[in-house]
Amino acid sequence: MRRTLTLARKEFIAMFRTPVAYLVIALFLTVASLWFFGVHQFLGRNVASLRAYFAVVPLLFVVLLPALTMRSWAEERSSGTAELLLTLPFSELQLVAGKFLGGFALVCVMLIPTLLVPLSVAPLGRFDPGPIIGQYLGTVLLAAAGLAVGQCASAVSRNQISAFLSAAALLMVLTAFHVVNAVVPLPPTVAATVNQISFLYHFSGFERGVIDSRAVIYFLVVVGASLGWTTHVLAMRRWR
Amino acid sequence: MIEITDIHKRYGSVEAVRGVSFAVGPGEIVGLLGPNGAGKTTILKILTGYHYPDAGSARIAGENVTERPRHVKSHLGYLPENAPLYGELTVAEYLRFLAEARGVPREAITARCSDAAVACGVTEVLHRRIATLSKGYRQRTGLAQAMLHDPDILILDEPTSGLDPNQIVEMRRLIRSLGQEKTVILSSHILQEVEAVCDRVLILHQGRIAAAGTAEQISVEVAGGGRWRITLIVPGSTEETVPTLFSSLPGCTAVEEVRREPLGGRTRVSAEVALGDSGGQDPGEVIFDWACHQGYKLVEAAPVQRRLEELFTRLTGEAP
Numbered sequence: 001m002r003r004t005l006t007l008a009r010k011e012f013i014a015m016f017r018t019p020v021a022y023l024v025i026a027l028f029l030t031v032a033s034l035w036f037f038g039v040h041q042f043l044g045r046n047v048a049s050l051r052a053y054f055a056v057v058p059l060l061f062v063v064l065l066p067a068l069t070m071r072s073w074a075e076e077r078s079s080g081t082a083e084l085l086l087t088l089p090f091s092e093l094q095l096v097a098g099k100f101l102g103g104f105a106l107v108c109v110m111l112i113p114t115l116l117v118p119l120s121v122a123p124l125g126r127f128d129p130g131p132i133i134g135q136y137l138g139t140v141l142l143a144a145a146g147l148a149v150g151q152c153a154s155a156v157s158r159n160q161i162s163a164f165l166s167a168a169a170l171l172m173v174l175t176a177f178h179v180v181n182a183v184v185p186l187p188p189t190v191a192a193t194v195n196q197i198s199f200l201y202h203f204s205g206f207e208r209g210v211i212d213s214r215a216v217i218y219f220l221v222v223v224g225a226s227l228g229w230t231t232h233v234l235a236m237r238r239w240r
Numbered sequence: 241m242i243e244i245t246d247i248h249k250r251y252g253s254v255e256a257v258r259g260v261s262f263a264v265g266p267g268e269i270v271g272l273l274g275p276n277g278a279g280k281t282t283i284l285k286i287l288t289g290y291h292y293p294d295a296g297s298a299r300i301a302g303e304n305v306t307e308r309p310r311h312v313k314s315h316l317g318y319l320p321e322n323a324p325l326y327g328e329l330t331v332a333e334y335l336r337f338l339a340e341a342r343g344v345p346r347e348a349i350t351a352r353c354s355d356a357a358v359a360c361g362v363t364e365v366l367h368r369r370i371a372t373l374s375k376g377y378r379q380r381t382g383l384a385q386a387m388l389h390d391p392d393i394l395i396l397d398e399p400t401s402g403l404d405p406n407q408i409v410e411m412r413r414l415i416r417s418l419g420q421e422k423t424v425i426l427s428s429h430i431l432q433e434v435e436a437v438c439d440r441v442l443i444l445h446q447g448r449i450a451a452a453g454t455a456e457q458i459s460v461e462v463a464g465g466g467r468w469r470i471t472l473i474v475p476g477s478t479e480e481t482v483p484t485l486f487s488s489l490p491g492c493t494a495v496e497e498v499r500r501e502p503l504g505g506r507t508r509v510s511a512e513v514a515l516g517d518s519g520g521q522d523p524g525e526v527i528f529d530w531a532c533h534q535g536y537k538l539v540e541a542a543p544v545q546r547r548l549e550e551l552f553t554r555l556t557g558e559a560p
Binding site: 010 | 288289292310311313314321322325329340385
């Protein structure tokens with residue numbers, strides 16, 4: 001665990017040494033706030049809910065999370081640092097977990113300033129803290145899933161650009177997979193399965209402030225499967 | 241300390257290593273020498289557990305690299321080719337990260353990092369970002385990283401590549417001093433380097449070991465009885481006898497660099513002679529007996545150590 005955290009801290013520091021982390025954080029905060037106060041016109045609606053603020057998060061994550069994860073393995077490989085990293089006395093799982101936690105810590109840092117939104121609008125109406133907790137939990141889980149998928153894409157990519165594009169494409173598909181049902185008429189059982197694959201479908205509950213254990217499990221499974229696959233890819237590469 | 245048995249490694253259609261075996265004892269400095277693509281880096285990658293061999297085994301401190309990779313890795317310090325580093329970190333942060341990753345006890349981290357920094361001469365750049373460092377400093381940071389956890393074994397892939405002549409001398413000195421306590425395997429395509437730094441040399445060619453041993457041993461192995469510098473004083477002026485002079489020497493296969501000086505009725509002749517297998521007899525004795533028998537006065541007979549360059553060209557058919 002100590003070694004995993006060592007790597008997580010190094011990843012975290014390194015991300016803040018490049019403009020990418022600052023750009024991602026700035027974009028996230030600006031776009032989400034502009035949407036909420038500018039487009040959605042929160043102040044003119046007389047509704048004490050942050051639902052609209054969190055509704056834009058999944059789409060932002062589709063673009064921003066791949067920007068954070070694109071470097072993780074693709075850059076290590078192209079610069080040759082992977083050779084040293086993979087010859088340290090770490091297991092593959094520790095490496096993957098360390099990179100994941102580094103990115104996850106950055107997203108958590110990014111979410112801290114968003115607390116200003118509920119804090120600043122709280123005096124304007126009667127906000128129920130329950131849904132806000134749900135919304136944050138959903139956002140954190142969504143970020144974890146996106147980071148895990150992004151790291152996996154980076155592990156199979158040769159360079160950062162393809163890591164970014166493949167992660168963004170994958171996240172786009174996963175996020176909006178339920179749209180298939182709106183386009184193609186499918187038998188109910190298939191349609192239900194299609195819904196189960198979608199990030200947005202599972203996130204919508206959190207967005208309303210409902211904590212559904214199935215959705216929590218779904219996101220944890222996505223994280224586990226993606227990190228597991230990344231671990232497998234790295235281990236197999238030793239035999240290539 | 242290191243034991244490699246019949247390893248094979250193939251990358252796609254390229255067979256990088258085909259059946260290499262060797263062992264390295266504690267405190268030895270062994271050089272892997274070969275042209276680019278001879279399999280040096282692949283062997284080092286297998287030793288460090290970065291790649292696993294297709295067949296054969298690599299053992300470090302008695303443990304198989306593929307079976308207990310984490311245990312094996314804790315014995316190693318590794319400087320990969322071109323010293324890849326994290327450019328966005330400072331040297332101090334980088335060393336600290338590696339000390340923690342290598343499991344150096346928390347209370348010893350600061351001391352170890354500064355010891356390694358002093359030994360490798362990077363103290364003056366400790367707080368600079370690695371991306372802004374010159375090649376020499378990067379290479380030294382790479383070496384500092386490899387030795388900071390005080391490993392038993394150092395694996396250095398082309399440790400002096402890209403350094404200027406002064407830095408090369410410095411780096412070799414450093415490797416030699418590290419080699420007094422540690423087992424070192426380094427790869428190089430620079431012959432002088434291997435000759436200057438290593439106790440033992442393995443010459444690799446097309447994924448196989450073409451020759452192994454000390455520089456002198458290889459020299460004998462390749463050139464049979466070796467080359468001898470012979471100076472004789474022969475009676476008479478020997479204008480016509482010189483070409484045939486050495487033909488009566490047993491085992492003589494080639495005569496080069498003949499020099500003649502007249503010495504008032506006699507002639508001083510010196511030449512470099514290649515001797516084949518002398519059937520277990522000391523070549524020096526063969527030369528002495530031959531000279532006496534011929535009535536020549538033997539002034540000098542000394543073995544010429546062949547430059548590794550020559551051997552290399554002879555073994556691999558390629559210029560190094």
